[in-house]
Amino acid sequence: MERVIIIGSGPAGLTAAVYAARANLNPLVLAGGLYGGQLMLTTEVENYPGFAEGIMGPELMEEFRKQAERFGARIENVDATSVDFSTRPLIVRTAEAEYQAKIVIIATGASARWLNIPGEEKLRGRGVSTCATCDGAFFRDKHIVVAGGGDSAMEEALFLTRFGRKVTVIHRRDSLRASKIMADRALANDKIEFVWNTVIEEVLGAPVMTGLRLRNVMDDSVHDLAADALFIAIGHTPNTEIFRGQIDLDPAGYILTPDGTATNVTGVFVAGDVSDLRYKQAITAAGAGCKAAMDAEKYLEALEFSMHAAV
Numbered sequence: 371m372e373r374v375i376i377i378g379s380g381p382a383g384l385t386a387a388v389y390a391a392r393a394n395l396n397p398l399v400l401a402g403g404l405y406g407g408q409l410m411l412t413t414e415v416e417n418y419p420g421f422a423e424g425i426m427g428p429e430l431m432e433e434f435r436k437q438a439e440r441f442g443a444r445i446e447n448v449d450a451t452s453v454d455f456s457t458r459p460l461i462v463r464t465a466e467a468e469y470q471a472k473i474v475i476i477a478t479g480a481s482a483r484w485l486n487i488p489g490e491e492k493l494r495g496r497g498v499s500t501c502a503t504c505d506g507a508f509f510r511d512k513h514i515v516v517a518g519g520g521d522s523a524m525e526e527a528l529f530l531t532r533f534g535r536k537v538t539v540i541h542r543r544d545s546l547r548a549s550k551i552m553a554d555r556a557l558a559n560d561k562i563e564f565v566w567n568t569v570i571e572e573v574l575g576a577p578v579m580t581g582l583r584l585r586n587v588m589d590d591s592v593h594d595l596a597a598d599a600l601f602i603a604i605g606h607t608p609n610t611e612i613f614r615g616q617i618d619l620d621p622a623g624y625i626l627t628p629d630g631t632a633t634n635v636t637g638v639f640v641a642g643d644v645s646d647l648r649y650k651q652a653i654t655a656a657g658a659g660c661k662a663a664m665d666a667e668k669y670l671e672a673l674e675f676s677m678h679a680a681v
């Protein structure tokens with residue numbers, strides 16, 4: 371029987387692991403096959419306090435991991451595949467094992483959203499991607515398109531100017547959602563062109579992407595744009611599939627937290643982007659991980675005290 375199982379290994383999960391380990395709770399972290407969360411897919415993180423010159427995302431996550439391990443957290447690079455929160459102890463399963471735990475901290479984060487249009491899936495890895503830092507270098511001197519109007523889209527577009535001869539941002543409205551500083555940087559960049567009020571209807575080409583079918587939402591006109599790559603940066607979906615039916619979610623799938631980091635299920639706590647539609651920052655996720663571990667510790671103390679008192 372585990373005292374604490376943490377599912378997820380981004381800033382939220384690994385901060386929870388540091389705090390839980392230092393509280394002698396001997397946490398087991400189910401880190402996922404692709405451990406480290408979204409920062410593993412970024413280049414430079416400029417806004418994580420304590421790193422005045424910035425730090426590479428994967429390097430930052432490696433530090434998080436080493437810090438958690440230093441205090442005894444056990445980290446396994448496996449995915450949780452299902453849970454049963456209707457029984458006590460709580461149950462978490464992976465492909466290979468079934469674990470019992472007094473406490474579960476969910477920190478499974480969120481994943482990039484796709485457009486769900488024809489051609490997108492077929493051409494994934496053949497021009498279509500959600501990760502500029504992973505795939506940008508494949509498109510040197512090519513025409514690259516970025517979909518979206520938020521900070522991620524601006525960040526990707528700016529980053530991709532290092533590789534592409536031209537970067538076109540396609541946004542469905544006529545104003546950006548991105549923060550002013552990011553928007554200004556992208557708008558001022560000569561290599562970036564904006565196409566407004568336009569949606570992408572189809573990714574064209576075989577076996578590799580050669581273009582996009584676009585529709586102007588103002589006049590419904592359709593035309594094809596020749597391009598070599600499409601980077602989709604239209605936000606994220608919380609990773610809550612395995613918790614559906616086990617815990618209260620909001621309509622968008624984010625885990626609800628009626629009281630601090632506690633969920634509607636006693637003994638299950640949550641931290642990070644999986645319950646945060648609003649801030650979605652590494653630093654807020656780390657802060658939430660700290661809070662979840664502290665809440666879990668208090669809960670466990672009360673639980674173990676009452677069990678002792680009962681015998």
Ligand code: NAP
Binds near residue numbers: 521523542546548603
């Ligand atoms: P976001 O702010 O939700 O923006 C998503 C963008 O994609 C919006 O412009 C949205 O259009 C568009 N979009 C959504 N679904 C679409 C669809 N089906 N088809 C076409 N366009 C679609 O997501 P984000 O850019 O990933 O940012 C998430 C959070 O992380 C934000 O809080 C952001 O500030 C933060 N962030 C910060 C940085 C940084 O500071 N360096 C970098 C990245 C992200 P509408 O505008 O019409 O809704």
